[in-house]
Amino acid sequence: MYNIRSYVNEEFEFPSGSTLLWGNIGSGKSSILLGIDFALFGLQRGNLTGASLLRNGAEQGFVELSFSIENKDYVIMRALKRSKTSVVQDFGYIIKDDIKEEKTAIELKSDILNLLSYPKELLTKNKALIFRYTVYTPQEEMKNILLGSQEDRLDTLRKVFAVDKYKKIKDNAKLISSKIKEKRKYYEGFVSDFSEKELEKEGLVQNIKNEDLKFKELIPKVELFKQEIEKKKLEVKIVEEKISEEKKKKKEIELKQLELKHLVVEKNKDGEKLEFLIKEIEELTLEKLELDENILEKIDQRNILLKDKERELRLVLNKIQELKTRKIHSEHIGNKVLKLNNCPTCFQEVSQEYKQKVIDKSNKEVEEYDKEQNLFESKQKNFDEDISKLKMELEELKKNERDLKIIKMKILERDKKNKEYTEIKVRLEGVKGKIGEINVHIMSLQEKIGEDIEEIYNKLKQDLENFEKSYREVDIEKHKIESILQHLNKRLEEISLEIEKKKGIKEKLEDLNKKLFWLSDHFIPLMDKMEKNILFKVHYEFNSYFEKWFKILIDNENLQMRLDESYSPKILQNGYDIDYIFLSGGEKTAGALAYRLALNQVVNSLNSGIKTRDLLILDEPTDGFSQEQLDRLKILMEEIKIPQVIIVSHEPQIESFVDNIIRLEKSGHETKIS
Numbered sequence: 001m002y003n004i005r006s007y008v009n010e011e012f013e014f015p016s017g018s019t020l021l022w023g024n025i026g027s028g029k030s031s032i033l034l035g036i037d038f039a040l041f042g043l044q045r046g047n048l049t050g051a052s053l054l055r056n057g058a059e060q061g062f063v064e065l066s067f068s069i070e071n072k073d074y075v076i077m078r079a080l081k082r083s084k085t086s087v088v089q090d091f092g093y094i095i096k097d098d099i100k101e102e103k104t105a106i107e108l109k110s111d112i113l114n115l116l117s118y119p120k121e122l123l124t125k126n127k128a129l130i131f132r133y134t135v136y137t138p139q140e141e142m143k144n145i146l147l148g149s150q151e152d153r154l155d156t157l158r159k160v161f162a163v164d165k166y167k168k169i170k171d172n173a174k175l176i177s178s179k180i181k182e183k184r185k186y187y188e189g190f191v192s193d194f195s196e197k198e199l200e201k202e203g204l205v206q207n208i209k210n211e212d213l214k215f216k217e218l219i220p221k222v223e224l225f226k227q228e229i230e231k232k233k234l235e236v237k238i239v240e241e242k243i244s245e246e247k248k249k250k251k252e253i254e255l256k257q258l259e260l261k262h263l264v265v266e267k268n269k270d271g272e273k274l275e276f277l278i279k280e281i282e283e284l285t286l287e288k289l290e291l292d293e294n295i296l297e298k299i300d301q302r303n304i305l306l307k308d309k310e311r312e313l314r315l316v317l318n319k320i321q322e323l324k325t326r327k328i329h330s331e332h333i334g335n336k337v338l339k340l341n342n343c344p345t346c347f348q349e350v351s352q353e354y355k356q357k358v359i360d361k362s363n364k365e366v367e368e369y370d371k372e373q374n375l376f377e378s379k380q381k382n383f384d385e386d387i388s389k390l391k392m393e394l395e396e397l398k399k400n401e402r403d404l405k406i407i408k409m410k411i412l413e414r415d416k417k418n419k420e421y422t423e424i425k426v427r428l429e430g431v432k433g434k435i436g437e438i439n440v441h442i443m444s445l446q447e448k449i450g451e452d453i454e455e456i457y458n459k460l461k462q463d464l465e466n467f468e469k470s471y472r473e474v475d476i477e478k479h480k481i482e483s484i485l486q487h488l489n490k491r492l493e494e495i496s497l498e499i500e501k502k503k504g505i506k507e508k509l510e511d512l513n514k515k516l517f518w519l520s521d522h523f524i525p526l527m528d529k530m531e532k533n534i535l536f537k538v539h540y541e542f543n544s545y546f547e548k549w550f551k552i553l554i555d556n557e558n559l560q561m562r563l564d565e566s567y568s569p570k571i572l573q574n575g576y577d578i579d580y581i582f583l584s585g586g587e588k589t590a591g592a593l594a595y596r597l598a599l600n601q602v603v604n605s606l607n608s609g610i611k612t613r614d615l616l617i618l619d620e621p622t623d624g625f626s627q628e629q630l631d632r633l634k635i636l637m638e639e640i641k642i643p644q645v646i647i648v649s650h651e652p653q654i655e656s657f658v659d660n661i662i663r664l665e666k667s668g669h670e671t672k673i674s
Contacts, residue, residue, distance in 0.1 A: 003061030017659035028671035050087030334362030545598035585624025
């Protein structure tokens with residue numbers, strides 16, 4: 001709990017068995033129970049307000065409650081926030097199957113009612129009645145039910161025992177009876193003209209018979225005219241087909257004549273083209289078109305010889321150049337020696353004899369070089385002449401090669417024109433044949449076109465129009481009768497339905513009288529009896545528990561307490577009736593506690609499906625108890641055998657017979673677990 005009354009932020013755990021919330025008066029014990037009530041059912045107008053729960057000075061607070069039902073864990077949280085004028089519920093959520101869902105206050109209450117198997121009608125009530133009278137009743141509230149008026153007590157118990165439905169059923173039955181009487185009056189007015197409607201129906205049936213007779217007399221005439229019209233239509237169709245066929249033949253003649261014209265033009269064009277081709281072929285035939293197929297081979301041979309000659313020429317030229325270089329070198333040496341006086345190496349004087357010897361040698365070499373050069377220059381001349389001759393031959397052969405290509409093209413052209421000549425000649429023969437066929441076909445079509453049938457066609461059309469006019473006149477009369485019959489039949493259908501409806505209403509009227517009799521003379525008295533029987537049975541069980549629990553708490557043979565027919569405590573002391581208010585404080589508390597526990601047992605037995613039967617919360621159940629009564633409370637707790645019990649008390653003696661104790665201590669307006 002967070003910021004709930006005197007709790008700032010506390011967490012409590014309630015194990016199975018009995019648990020005592022112990023603390024001094026005003027320490028905040030009951031606040032925990034109010035927190036549980038709020039978490040389950042939210043704020044309850046007139047019973048549990050936000051202002052009474054939210055801690056003073058706090059702007060917001062919340063209660064989160066974790067609990068288990070049939071081994072499944074749930075968590076529910078409701079929050080409060082302070083507005084300018086009041087404290088209202090804020091957001092809330094519920095966790096089921098580990099899934100958190102945020103919901104409104106009404107949705108949370110609906111989920112809780114489903115989980116606890118409480119009746120759905122409690123969703124909009126101000127109190128969770130079953131919870132208040134089976135699990136947790138705030139301190140003093142049970143005494144109020146005993147001290148309140150008898151009628152209020154019975155109305156409350158009817159709701160708790162779920163027998164208030166019988167009173168509602170009776171009230172509803174009386175309301176239904178009133179509605180049935182109103183409906184009966186309406187039905188009686190609805191069937192008041194039943195006889196007049198039956199007479200009208202008889203008249204309609206007779207009129208329909210008369211018109212139907214007229215209609216049947218017209219049918220043969222209509223059929224006769226229809227047959228004649230169909231016959232004439234067929235004749236007209238046959239003539240129209242003949243006319244259409246002749247139109248097709250004329251159209252075909254026109255197309256064939258057009259085709260013939262086109263073929264003649266085509267024939268003339270092909271004839272002209274054929275004459276032109278003949279001339280061209282004759283001209284090409286006159287030319288001498290001979291092919292020398294060895295020209296390319298000759299060209300290749302000449303190219304090879306030319307390359308060989310050019311290669312040998314380059315060798316000769318290189319040799320001539322080499323001889324010239326050597327000759328110049330020898331001449332240079334002779335001239336140099338002639339001018340030389342001293343040796344450049346040893347610096348000795350060079351003799352004239354030595355000079356002459358070197359010069360002679362040089363001259364001899366030059367002479368040999370000249371001879372050899374002349375020889376190679378002669379070869380060069382021969383190679384130049386051969387190469388020139390080969391080039392001239394190649395040029396002539398290449399010219400012949402070009403002429404060869406032209407001849408080939410002319411031969412191809414000649415062959416192509418011969419082929420075209422053959423094709424045109426064949427096509428021309430075909431065109432001539434087709435022209436003959438078309439002429440024959442045109443003559444055949446012209447022979448098939450017969451005499452003019454327009455006059456026959458016009459006469460047939462006139463006959464058809466006359467029959468159609470007569471047919472329309474008879475058909476109009478037929479449709480007029482059909483319209484009258486349709487109107488009469490529609491009215492007959494309407495009045496038949498109305499009569500059937502009135503018959504149904506008469507049957508319903510009889511049924512309403514039976515229901516009214518059953519409700520007033522059987523059902524309502526039966527509900528009275530059932531309510532009394534259930535209340536009697538509940539009263540017996542309730543009273544048994546009440547007397548039993550009271551005897552356990554009050555061991556006084558002279559003081560007895562039981563319930564009268566209105567479920568009020570009837571107290572006998574020493575054989576005399578006494579009023580509840582004259583009992584001592586402990587005796588009043590014992591009576592209220594016994595009443596409370598008896599009510600718990602009866603409600604749980606009547607509602608076997610509710611999921612809170614294993615939990616009981618007692619808020620200060622020992623107010624005014626003596627030490628002996630406190631001991632007897634232990635006996636009572638053992639007797640009721642409820643798996644989980646939470647007791648709020650400041651009595652130390654209760655500690656001796658509970659399984660768990662939670663001690664609370666309040667200091668400075670704040671409660672904590674001590």
